[in-house]
Structures are given as C-alpha cells and as structure tokens.
Amino acid sequence: MLHFILRRMLQMIPTMLAVVLIVxxxxxVVPGSFISGLMSxxxxxxxxxxxxxxxxxxxxxxxVPVRLWNYVTxxxxxxxxxSYRTREPVWNVIEPRLWPSIKLALMAMGxxxxxxxxxxxxxxxxxxxxxxxxxxxxxVSGLSLPEFWFGLLxxxxxxxxxxxxxxxxxxxxxxxxxxxxAIALGVSPMALLARTxxxxxxxxxxxxxxxxxxxxxxxxxxLVKAHVARNVLVLxxxxxxxxxxxxxxxxxxxxxxxxxxxxxxxxVDSVATRDIPVVQGAVLVIVVWFLVINMLVDIAYAVIxxxxxxx
Amino acid sequence: xxxxxxxxxxxxxxxxxxxxRQHQILHGVSFDILPGETYGLVGESGSGKSVxxxxxxxxxxxxxxxxxxxxxxxxxELLKLSARERRRLRGDxxxxxxxxxxxxLNPLAxxxxxxxxxxxxxxxxxxxxxxxxxxxxxENVRVPAPEERxxxxxxxxxxxxxxxxMIAMALACRPDLxxxxxxxxxLDVTVQAGVLxxxxxxxxxxxxxxxxxxxxxxxxxxxxxxxxxxxRGRLVExxxxxxxxxxxxxxxxxxxxxxRPRLGSRIAGQxxxxxxxxxVVTASDRGRDAPTLVTPRGPREEVTA
Numbered sequence: 001m002l003h004f005i006l007r008r009m010l011q012m013i014p015t016m017l018a019v020v021l022i023v024x025x026x027x028x029v030v031p032g033s034f035i036s037g038l039m040s041x042x043x044x045x046x047x048x049x050x051x052x053x054x055x056x057x058x059x060x061x062x063x064v065p066v067r068l069w070n071y072v073t074x075x076x077x078x079x080x081x082x083s084y085r086t087r088e089p090v091w092n093v094i095e096p097r098l099w100p101s102i103k104l105a106l107m108a109m110g111x112x113x114x115x116x117x118x119x120x121x122x123x124x125x126x127x128x129x130x131x132x133x134x135x136x137x138x139x140v141s142g143l144s145l146p147e148f149w150f151g152l153l154x155x156x157x158x159x160x161x162x163x164x165x166x167x168x169x170x171x172x173x174x175x176x177x178x179x180x181x182a183i184a185l186g187v188s189p190m191a192l193l194a195r196t197x198x199x200x201x202x203x204x205x206x207x208x209x210x211x212x213x214x215x216x217x218x219x220x221x222x223l224v225k226a227h228v229a230r231n232v233l234v235l236x237x238x239x240x241x242x243x244x245x246x247x248x249x250x251x252x253x254x255x256x257x258x259x260x261x262x263x264x265x266x267x268v269d270s271v272a273t274r275d276i277p278v279v280q281g282a283v284l285v286i287v288v289w290f291l292v293i294n295m296l297v298d299i300a301y302a303v304i305x306x307x308x309x310x311x
Numbered sequence: 312x313x314x315x316x317x318x319x320x321x322x323x324x325x326x327x328x329x330x331x332r333q334h335q336i337l338h339g340v341s342f343d344i345l346p347g348e349t350y351g352l353v354g355e356s357g358s359g360k361s362v363x364x365x366x367x368x369x370x371x372x373x374x375x376x377x378x379x380x381x382x383x384x385x386x387x388e389l390l391k392l393s394a395r396e397r398r399r400l401r402g403d404x405x406x407x408x409x410x411x412x413x414x415x416l417n418p419l420a421x422x423x424x425x426x427x428x429x430x431x432x433x434x435x436x437x438x439x440x441x442x443x444x445x446x447x448x449x450e451n452v453r454v455p456a457p458e459e460r461x462x463x464x465x466x467x468x469x470x471x472x473x474x475x476x477m478i479a480m481a482l483a484c485r486p487d488l489x490x491x492x493x494x495x496x497x498l499d500v501t502v503q504a505g506v507l508x509x510x511x512x513x514x515x516x517x518x519x520x521x522x523x524x525x526x527x528x529x530x531x532x533x534x535x536x537x538x539x540x541x542x543r544g545r546l547v548e549x550x551x552x553x554x555x556x557x558x559x560x561x562x563x564x565x566x567x568x569x570x571r572p573r574l575g576s577r578i579a580g581q582x583x584x585x586x587x588x589x590x591v592v593t594a595s596d597r598g599r600d601a602p603t604l605v606t607p608r609g610p611r612e613e614v615t616a
Contacts, residue, residue: 207414208409208411208414208415209414209415209416209417209418211370211409211415212409212415212416212417212477212480213417214370214401215368215370215401215402215406215407215409215481216401216402216406216428216429216432216480217398217399217400217401217402217403217429217432217433218398218402218428218432219398222432226420226428227417227420230419230420231417231418231419234419304419305418305419306418306419306464306466307418307464307466
C-alpha cells in the first residue's frame with residue numbers, strides 16, 4: 001500500500017510540471033504585467049527608468065526560458081517565488097487561504113453526499129413513483145442552476161429577508177458563515193450524486209446476485225443493506241472523487257460572491273493585478289488538491305473492492 | 312393420480328403467467344413433484360421452463376406475473392400466502408440454483424459470509440457460529456480447503472467452484488425442494504458431471520426433491536425420474552424418463568429428441584443433412600401440435616380469460 005501511494009505521488013510530478021509550464025507560458029504571452037499596471041495608475045507619463053528598475057528587481061528583464069528555468073528549479077526546492085504585490089513569499093500568501101478553502105469544499109461535498117445519496121437511493125427503490133419523478137426534477141434543476149445566481153438567492157432569502165445567517169465573510173470556527181456558501185457550492189454535486197446514485201442502485205438491483213439474495217429469503221431492506229449498498233458505493237465513488245477534486249476550482253465564483261478568503265478569491269484577485277507568482281501558486285494548489293483526492297479515491301476503491309489489487 | 316403414491320411436495324395446478332397483462336407466457340401448466348423425486352422440465356429457450364421455476368419461488372420480475380392457477384407446497388397455497396410468509400419459505404424450505412455462477416454471487420462479500428447469511432436469517436444464529444456452519448457447508452459440497460475458501464471472494468474461484476458454493480448456499484437449510492435452473496449450462500463440460508453428481512448425491516441423502524430445468528436432454532436422462540416437456544408455454548408431455556426416451560408420444564418431443572447431436576454420427580459417414588421438415592411451418596399457422604425446430608421466443612397471444 002505504501003509503495004502504491006509513493007508511486008502515485010511520483011506520478012503527480014509530470015502533471016504538475018505540465019500545469020506549471022502551461023500557466024507560465026500563458027501569462028508570459030498575455031498583454032499587461034504587474035508593473036505596467038502599477039505604472040499606469042493615476043499617471044499619464046510612464047516613468048521608464050522606474051519601470052526598468054522594477055523589472056530588474058523582479059527578474060522580468062530576463063528572457064522567458066530563463067525565468068521558467070529559475071521558477072522550476074525554485075519550485076523543486078519548495079520555493080514558490082515572491083508575490084509582486086505583497087513582496088512576501090507566495091507560500092505565506094497561500095497558506096492562510098488553504099484551510100478555509102478545504103473547509104468549504106468538504107462542507108459542500110458533505111452536504112451533497114448526505115442529501116444526494118439517500119435521495120438517489122429512495123428514488124431508485126421506487127422507480128416511476130411520484131417521489132422518484134420529483135427527486136429527479138429537483139436534481140436536474142439543481143444541475144442547471146447557475147451557482148452564483150443560486151448563491152445570490154440564498155443571500156437574499158436567508159440573510160436579507162429572514163436575517164438568519166450572515167450574508168458574507170469568514171470567521172474561523174464559525175458554522176453560521178459557512179452554511180450559505182456551502183449550500184450554494186453543494187447544490188450541483190448534490191444533484192449529480194442523486195442522479196448517479198439512482199442509476200447505480202437501479203443497475204445493481206438488476207444484478208444476478210440480488211436475485212440470489214431474494215432467493216435466499218432476504219428481506220428487501222436487508223438485501224439493500226448487505227448487498228446493494230457497497231456495490232453502489234463502488235459505482236458512485238468516482239463521481240464523488242471528481243466532484244471533491246473539482247470543488248476548489250468551482251469555488252472561485254462562490255468564494256468571490258461570499259467574500260470567502262479561500263484559494264479561489266485569492267486567484268481572482270491575483271489575476272486582476274497580474275500577480276503571476278501567486279496565480280501560479282494558487283493554480284498549483286488546486287491541481288495538487290485534485291490529484292491527492294483522486295489518489296485517495298483509488299485507495300478507497302482498493303479497500304472496498306477486493307477485485308482491485310493495489311501495489 | 313392414485314392413492315398409494317405419497318402426497319406431492321409441490322403441486323403446480325393450471326399455472327398461468329402473463330407479461331404486462333397482455334401476452335400469455337404460460338397457458339395453464341400442471342405437474343406434481345413427489346418428495347425426494349427429481350423432476351425434469353425440458354424445452355427449448357422461451358418455452359417457459361425457467362419462468363415456471365421462478366414463479367414457484369415467487370421471484371417473477373415485472374412485467375411477468377402469475378394470472379391464474381395455484382401452487383401447493385406441502386399443502387400450503389403459495390399464492391395465498393403473504394409476501395412475508397413466502398419470503399420465509401424461500402431459502403429455508405425451497406431454494407434455487409441459477410444458471411450463471413459468475414454473476415450470481417455478490418463480488419464484494421466473502422464466500423463464507425454469503426453462505427453464513429443463510430443461517431443468520433433462517434436459523435437466527437450469530438455470525439461466528441454461522442461462519443463455522445458455512446465452512447461445514449463448503450465441506451459438504453466437496454470444496455477443497457473449505458476454511459480458506461470461506462475467506463475468499465467469488466472472483467478468486469473458478470466457475471465450477473462457484474456453482475458448488477451456490478449449491479452449498481441453496482442446501483444450507485436442508486430445503487424440501489431445490490429448483491435448479493440450468494445449473495450446468497454455463498460450466499465446462501468436464502465440470503458439469505461433477506456438479507450434477509453432487510446435486511444428485513446431496514439431494515438423495517437429504518431426501519430433497521429437485522425441479523431440474525434444462526434444455527440438455529442428456530442431463531435430464533441422467534438425473535430425473537420423470538420429465539415434463541414444455542413447448543410454447545404448455546406442458547405437452549409428461550412421462551417417466553425411460554419411457555420418454557424410448558417412446559416419445561408428442562410430435563414436439565420427437566422433434567426435440569431428433570435434434571440431439573449424436574456422438575459418432577459423423578464418424579459413421581452419415582454427415583447427412585439436418586432433419587428435413589416436409590413443409591415450412593410459420594409462426595402463425597403452426598398449430599399446437601406441430602413439430603417445431605424453430606420457434607419465436609414466447610408466443611404472442613392475447614389473454615382470453
């Protein structure tokens with residue numbers, strides 16, 4: 001198992017290098033830089049000398065390949081570079097954003113799983129019933145809702161009209177602040193999970209071993225508990241993994257909307273000011289999160305399904 | 312029949328099954344199975360033999376449903392029992408072995424646990440005791456190294472071994488009736504004989520009656536005392552096995568017997584053509600008694616009753 005985890009971690013390195021390369025190249029060809037943005041503020045005439053001075057200070061006077069080389073070698077030593085804006089190491093900028101982001105992602109996914117999976121199960125156990133149709137209508141709606149609009153709606157109803165919950169902001173350890181953004185972020189994975197679970201349960205209920213279970217004299221609840229549930233879990237694990245993995249990237253809009261101090265809002269702010277080292281750092285964090293979650297999903301597979309061998 | 316015969320363990324009376332309340336699949340089938348007897352149901356695919364077995368157990372899946380007749384199991388009218396009472400009988404008093412051993416076991420549970428489940432639900436045992444009984448059951452079906460196999464998962468076993476596990480599971484609670492639906496069709500020819508012999512031995516030892524569903528006349532000839540021949544949802548002939556093979560009465564049975572591949576027929580230089588019919592029998596104009604070599608799956612007749 002340890003061997004498997006180590007190998008998977010090594011396999012992450014090429015992916016990460018590719019991401020670094022793409023982000024780096026994109027940001028060296030887009031027009032505008034942090035310094036030109038700085039210089040044009042409130043002034044018409046550009047101070048060429050000051051600009052050259054700053055360029056040299058950030059090493060931006062060097063050609064792109066050299067900058068890339070410096071960045072990658074720094075990265076391999078665990079150095080993410082220096083933020084243009086705050087002049088702090090990038091890690092120090094990212095680190096305080098990490099936990100709020102993870103917390104929001106896990107909370108949203110937790111909600112999605114706690115609501116979506118049971119709904120899918122109940123719908124599948126009575127296929128064609130009113131409950132089934134209603135659940136699936138809600139699920140499709142949930143999938144098609146634009147999440148920023150849904151977030152605004154939540155804000156309007158629960159913060160503005162009812163005044164039950166704070167409309168935005170973050171306080172460490174505050175459950176009230178996380179509820180609205182987590183719901184807004186969790187709706188679409190919840191809908192997707194409900195649908196996937198329903199399809200999975202229907203699939204497994206048609207399996208031969210379920211018929212065997214009935215022939216053995218198992219009651220339906222016992223059959224579902226002992227034989228169906230685990231087999232369905234195998235089917236929906238992939239969906240869950242992909243959703244949690246993608247959650248941090250999807251959270252960008254919601255974090256911005258609810259002023260949530262996570263990686264997403266940091267990314268938006270840094271792109272706006274062309275603070276490239278921070279942008280790269282944030283993108284890298286999102287990618288690593290995705291890869292780590294996927295690795296955990298693979299490990300979970302091996303634990304649940306004896307047919308999959310690990311290591 | 313007559314008074315000196317023992318009461319049948321299972322009595323199927325005029326059983327009718329329809330699909331989606333429109334198409335009649337089974338047109339009133341009746342037969343009896345005596346205690347300890349092995350009764351064979353033969354017929355080509357779609358003749359309704361598997362459906363009959365499933366109906367006895369109460370496992371018909373929609374759109375199939377029983378729409379007439381009666382099933383007597385040890386003097387109890389099965390169709391009049393509650394769902395709960397029928398469930399109690401399933402696995403305990405009547406058990407089933409299916410055709411596909413590859414998919415009939417839960418891939419995520421150990422063999423031991425799946426057998427032990429029988430003792431837990433029908434005998435109220437705890438898991439530890441049930442597991443010990445499961446190992447015993449595996450030993451009874453002649454699985455080598457039963458302790459080890461009990462901890463194995465289905466994918467780690469061969470098809471023949473899995474079918475033995477299915478048999479162990481079905482016979483775990485010593486049922487009065489075993490329904491075996493093509494138990495060896497999916498198996499290697501070399502393994503088939505062993506599995507059939509196992510079923511025969513165990514059921515003889517326990518006095519278990521067997522309803523053996525098969526399209527393989529060789530299997531039927533070896534295993535059964537009496538045979539019922541099914542054709543398009545009807546029981547067209549019922550005889551002692553020997554009599555059936557020596558003197559098939561019904562034209563359909565003769566067709567079925569003639570369709571058997573015969574060993575050595577090639578060597579004898581008779582690489583002749585298939586039996587020729589003197590006319591083309593279409594699905595619509597072929598009567599009830601027409602000999603058939605080709606049948607559409609299941610007749611499509613409107614429900615009359």
